[in-house]
Amino acid sequence: MKQRKKVSVFWIIAFLFAVAWLVIAGAPFYYLITISMKSQGEFLTGSLFKLPERFSFQNYGTVMRGAFFGYFFNSVFVLAVSLFLLLTISAFAAYPLSRMRFKLNKPIFSLIVAAMSIPIHITLIPVFSLSVRTGLYDSLYALIGPNVAFNLPLSVFVLTAFMRSISHEMEEAAEIDGCGKFSTFFRIIFPLARPGLATLGIYNGVVIWNEFSFAMVLTQSPANFTLPLSVWTYQGQYTMDVPLIMSLLVLASLPIILLYIFGQDKLVKGMMTGAVKG
Numbered sequence: 001m002k003q004r005k006k007v008s009v010f011w012i013i014a015f016l017f018a019v020a021w022l023v024i025a026g027a028p029f030y031y032l033i034t035i036s037m038k039s040q041g042e043f044l045t046g047s048l049f050k051l052p053e054r055f056s057f058q059n060y061g062t063v064m065r066g067a068f069f070g071y072f073f074n075s076v077f078v079l080a081v082s083l084f085l086l087l088t089i090s091a092f093a094a095y096p097l098s099r100m101r102f103k104l105n106k107p108i109f110s111l112i113v114a115a116m117s118i119p120i121h122i123t124l125i126p127v128f129s130l131s132v133r134t135g136l137y138d139s140l141y142a143l144i145g146p147n148v149a150f151n152l153p154l155s156v157f158v159l160t161a162f163m164r165s166i167s168h169e170m171e172e173a174a175e176i177d178g179c180g181k182f183s184t185f186f187r188i189i190f191p192l193a194r195p196g197l198a199t200l201g202i203y204n205g206v207v208i209w210n211e212f213s214f215a216m217v218l219t220q221s222p223a224n225f226t227l228p229l230s231v232w233t234y235q236g237q238y239t240m241d242v243p244l245i246m247s248l249l250v251l252a253s254l255p256i257i258l259l260y261i262f263g264q265d266k267l268v269k270g271m272m273t274g275a276v277k278g
Contacts, residue, residue, distance in 0.1 A: 036060070036246035043243050059247035063234075067222065068251065071230035078140055078226060079208050082147035086155055086204060087197050089148065094159035094193075095185050099171065109160065115153040120146075124217050131218050142218040143226070147208045155200050162196035163189060202259065209256055227252045 035043060036059055038052045046053075096102075097109050127146055128137075136142040166189060174184045212228040219225060225233065234248050 032246050032250055035243055036250050038243050040241055040243060059244045060251065062244060063248045063251060068230065068248070070223065071225050071227045072255075074140055074224065075209060075226040075228075078143050078147065079205060082144050082151075082208050083201055083205060085144065086148045086151055087201060090152060090155035090159050090200065091190060091193065091197065093152075093156045094163050095189055097156070098160045098163035099168075099189070112153050112156050116157065120150045121213055123150075124213065127214065128217050137218060138220045138224060140219075140224055143211070143215055146214045146218075147211065151204050151207060155204065158200060159193065159196055163193055166192050205259060206256055 031048065034051055035048075037055045037057070038046070039056065039058075042053060093112075097105060097112075123146075131137040131142045131145075136145075170188055170192075171184055174188050179187065210228060211226075212232075215226050215229050216232070219229065222233065231245070231248055231252060234245055
């Protein structure tokens with residue numbers, strides 16, 4: 001009976017903490033959505049906590065009639081190319097580090113881990129100079145390199161640990177059947193590493209989608225702006241029109257929210273798989 005009471009108390013406390021965290025995390029989204037459906041006059045004269053007198057999507061229409069979709073497709077292009085290159089390079093790098101023995105294995109892995117401690121913002125000036133010299137400045141391609149380079153150490157680190165947990169017997173069986181290293185990687189290791197790749201895809205996708213610093217430094221033309229920069233642009237253009245800015249923020253965050261809703265099972269599966277095997 002005492003053990004059952006302890007378990008019941010534990011779950012009650014856990015539930016209360018979960019509800020409290022839901023309120024803390026959900027409050028900004030609540031205010032974001034409610035304010036975006038108010039008019040400018042209602043926002044200035046009414047209470048912040050009050051619901052709109054009439055739910056209106058006029059602000060969303062105003063945003064979408066602007067250059068929103070151009071910014072959106074720019075972000076999608078940068079995200080898709082960056083994720084493809086990032087996950088591909090990470091998988092190719094993690095395979096030899098996790099499955100092969102050679103003299104430089106540990107030094108290379110140590111350098112990759114050390115690279116995770118470098119603050120990315122101290123590289124803004126060198127990256128800017130490199131982009132100008134290579135002719136990539138003020139283009140979407142200038143954003144792909146930093147997105148891949150600065151997210152690569154963590155991705156290689158996670159994938160290396162994940163691939164080390166894969167059973168060596170399966171790889172040995174493939175070698176007995178005549179598979180070489182490349183064939184073993186594409187037929188055995190890569191499919192088994194998909195949960196880890198999905199986890200990294202969702203995590204890095206959020207980081208790349210919300211990236212602002214490099215986008216502001218490496219682009220100048222509004223035609224090459226991504227969604228985070230569009231928020232900055234609207235803030236300068238409509239400084240006092242807060243509901244319009246909130247509508248843009250809702251539309252900008254909606255793709256990532258939907259990505260997490262539909263991909264959360266893969267995210268949890270990848271984390272749990274690595275934890276159990278590790």
